[in-house]
Amino acid sequence: MPAMRVPPADGRLVLAMDLGASHLSVALVDGAGELYRPQAFDLTPSPDPVKILSQVISAARCLLTGQRDEVGRIAGAGIGVAGLVDPRAGRVLSASNLGWANVDIGNVLTGFLGLSVRVDNDARLATLAEAIHGAGRGCSDLLGLWIGTGIGGGLILGGRLIRGASGTAGEIGHLPLIEDGPACSCGNRGCLEALAAGPAIAAAGREALARAKRKGIRSALRELCGDDPAEVTSRLVAAAADRGDPEARAIFVRAGAHLGAALAGAVNLLNPERIVVGGGVAGAGEHLLAPARRKLAERALAPPGGTVRVVAARFRDTGVLVGAGALVLGDY
Ligand SMILES: [Zn+2]
Structure with a gap:
């Protein structure tokens, strides 16, 4: 199978944007995946798209101000959005964390920026970035998994970026x-996201904290959060696991096992060559990945389970921007 086609490095640039539930980043990106003047902003989520889009537009305009030379090399714009997206229509179908439904952001941004704008799902673009410039380079069949506040996914099969019949393929978080x-953010119950994303790990951390306090057991988790449940995040649970806290480690073993079970299903269905795992919660590294690999080996069929490699993503916070650049330059 052919590996993913690489976009030409011909001097053209892309205005790349990453719109998450609580953050916005913008940058110019070239064909080699290099970012120029990346800028990140905190966003207050608003169900009013006008409020959010006006911030996107002003950040993009600010990036381009006074850059006449670079503006002349811009081939177009690309934006990754955390939500269900119809890439063909340039429309956000639903973004539960933003509180959006059916927002025609492609046309709005095109009108205000004077550039053609491609819209796609953020996890799909992060997967594209890994396939071309990162930990999935050279693969023709790749699954990307992004674990943060939610769990998103991206899929490349036979060297092609897969979008599905209505543009929403890859939503492994809702397996x-x-x-x-x-309860899951999608309104359903028992999805992978409800079991292994950041909020689930933080909730399990708060339960472990309450247990340790009740029994009068000292722990790294207690020390790190100062016995304050409001301080317990998935990152703090990972820090406690790093210090050897057995309860914190057990939380990641359970989350990793759920992750591995979902991956076994995906591997049996799709037979990917490699699985790239990234996002904030994946910062826990082997605490999460080792139990995921164990469960995957236990539950997947042979050979697909025996040949697939599970690796950490290369890009931490910039994958969506790099992927948005590739999307436009490579016209995937
Ligand atoms: Zn769900």
């Missing part, structure tokens, strides 16, 4: 794992 499990 149903436990009937009647914990």
